Amino acid sequence: MTIVGARPVLRDSQAQRPASAASDRPATDRPATSRAVLDRDWPTPAERAARGKVARANAPRGSHAEYEPASRRADPIDMLEGQSHTRLPDLVPLRYQRMLESPFRFYRGAAAIMAADLAGTPTSGIDVQLCGDAHLLNFRLLASPERRLVFDINDFDETHPGPWEWDLKRLTASLVIAGRANGFRPSERRAIVTAAVGAYRSWMHRLAAMNNLDVWYTHIDVADLSTRFADVLGRRASRQLAKATANARSRDQLRAFAKLTEVVDGQRRFNSDPPLLIPVGELLAGAERDQLIASLGFIIERYASTLSVDRRSLLAQYRLVDVARKVVGVGSVGTRCWVALLLGRDGGDPLLLQLKEAQTSVLADHLPASAFDNQGERVVAGQRRMQASSDIFLGWQRVDGFDHQQRDFYVRQLQDWKGIAVPENMFPRGMTQFGRLCAATLARAHARSGDRIAIAAYLGTGKTFDYAIARFAEAYADQNEADHAALTQAVRTGRVRTAP
Template sequence: MDKAVSRKTPHDRHDTPAPYHTPDERAVQGRLIRDSVPRSSQAGWKPPVSRRDVIEVLEESNAGRLPRLIPIRFGRMSASPFAFFRGAAAVMAADLATTPTSGLRVQACGDAHLMNFGGFATPERNVIFDINDLDETLPAPFEWDLKRLAASAVIAAQHLELPYSDTLRLTRDLVRQYRERMHDYAYMRALDVWYDRIDLQKYQDKSGDPDVMESLRKRISQRIEAERRKTVPEYLYPKLVTEQGRQPRIKDELPLIFHPDADLAPGLESGYAKAIQSYRESLAEHVRVLFDRFHLVDLALKVVGVGSVGTMCGVGLFMASDNDPLFLQVKEARASVLEPYAGKSLYANHGQRVIEGQRIMQAASDVFLGWSRGENERDFYARQLRDMKMSVILEALDAGLLRQYVRMCAHALARAHARSGDAAMIAGYLGSGDTFDDAITEFATEYSSQNRQDYRELIRAIREGRIEAITED
């Protein structure tokens, strides 16, 4: 592993406070890193001779997943190169570890692709835009997140069959937005960085196309209004729950939603009492007062996403009284895909790793965020199933809207990195010209070709019967 990768982040445990340096002095330190890791060295992608077979990596990542769901995972990944990319975080993590690293570490997302950003409600009921999936979060070099985000932009543009010139433009614009936002954060007061957020209801981008911005604002306004109408009792509850029988019960929709047996979920017979108590203890005291009003009524496993398929993810239905439900999404937390290359987590429970990383990176987080360990020795974290959560519909975007969307993602990523990393040093390394922008754009473009080649390997393995895939209607 590159020695630079082992440098600690400001929040690493047991660190002694670093001597004070002004932002300008720290920016100089960042510029000095270019001597050993030139920005141009971040450009391009060439697979190393020792690169592992992609199917082997994917099959290795299936360890511990529910065997009956693995074919669904591969079926979802087989839908397109973009879908494959979403499910192949472990593949890219191994690839990123072979590229030059600046050594400037942040709390990294670990899976910063376009579909892991979106809107959601804060505890104050404002709707913000931020990273919304942090299952792989871990301290790591900042450019790993940025390279994955840029590569996802190229692959998304190819998925939409945009012209090559538009693809290059929006990818370069993404990197430029990250760089310029990082320069802004480098000279902001620390509290201002921490309190900064992207408010969807007030979102503006002065550098964006005015017509595109007007269209985007209308779409956002309509989407927020639609989500506000989807309250849990009136929308989510009847969608997920049947009241036939003595008590409400989550509907089975095989194979995507089903109730586990005692072999699969050892805590079933006790009503998951031990895991719920452990989760409760992870909550802040004032949230416990609220949580204690609710009681578990039912829990079912639910297949979610692409990369998470096969892990033990579920939905818990809690009731405070009639017509007063709370749905918690319970997700299994496994070791981050970055761990073999960036170092082990400081936390004994991977659910806690996810939650602590989420609290560092997000401008605001769900009040019910907490973690636990099941009687099956799997780590879990929990949050509300839906709280005005909004994800982009990629196929509904044209070139202008996709360009604006990737700029929003770059802004959110820069803000998240600035909260944990040294924004001034990162800004100093990035510089004010387009050298870094061009380098990451070149990497992303060339890595998209690698992704397409890996996708073809998956399709070949499915056709040859090496792996089983189930496609859904």
């Protein structure tokens, strides 16, 4: 697997915030100041490399193997219940049902639990913009604004500046958990994790040697992978990639439009598929329904101000015709998520937008506060810093809801050439290749915001860190299984309730 350099094209969504995303100063989500363009006190590459090597004294690379639950570790079910208090009560049982299905599904919904556990682990002290929930299913095929299929991180609900090690540990633990579910031997899981960490380390070294703009334009082009690196992928992986590419291209707005909507009394409306998709008219009636529709319409109208002028003009060519509540993912179940149907030149010109509630990051309790008061803006800013190509309709807005609560949302297209991996179908070699691809993508994302030279120097060229993370990932997979068992017991005793 490899990362290729992109054609130098400046995207408006990134140009809006010329923050330190392309600089080499320590990661922060605060906008850049005029001092960032001055060259006094600017560390040289040698000084930055020295910083990374000094960090080894504070956090030896081998120390990352250690994981022991804290003596006063919070009860995992209490942590999940704490999140449930801010969510829609009728959907909380569905979230628990999805997490109950397997240790891997539990892990997908347990980002808050792992964040608390990671807060007690060693770190190098070098921060980046974190994804915050970098498990393997949050890496997928996406469409770039230039209509090319790329591979990138997709979920940024928990994004926050913090230690780069946290994202890597979240990714590698997910590989072990998925490998256990597939019946992989311990030696196979160890090989998968060390290959992924090795890819992160080697790509961080390559990125450290690049110029800032070259790092910024670097992306993973799927067409380049399938044509130029077929010999590296092998025949089986090449066939799987070709199939995944075709499936991703078919998952577009028109397919979602046909699947999720129907004509009712001459008007295009969302289908009813409770509890996964419920038109707003079935949720509420009368004044409450009208107030909710008005609130959602307000979000779409006002969020346009967070887009660049050209994209604002494009959005203005669509009109809102219907909204519905949609259930998405595992960890997000229970947060307020709406889908909006807009039509353009005629009834066959749809735009489907997802309006997703942005709550405080699960990392916020363990790291310095975000500079963004609006949680939707925090998500969008983090996504633009980490992704090589972001959705052209990505933006945010705050609204006073009909429930008299102030809520933050971010907005993006519902489906736009998205393809997701199926770990249950992977053999050890396939998961090894996929893990390497995810880790290389993560290194590229971290290099856009953090000090890539210091991180590369900290990692070094040996495999000490790789082996340490492999041990951590296995230990944390044990912890995750114990927490999943705790949820199973909580359901059995009636402490929490599930729903199909």
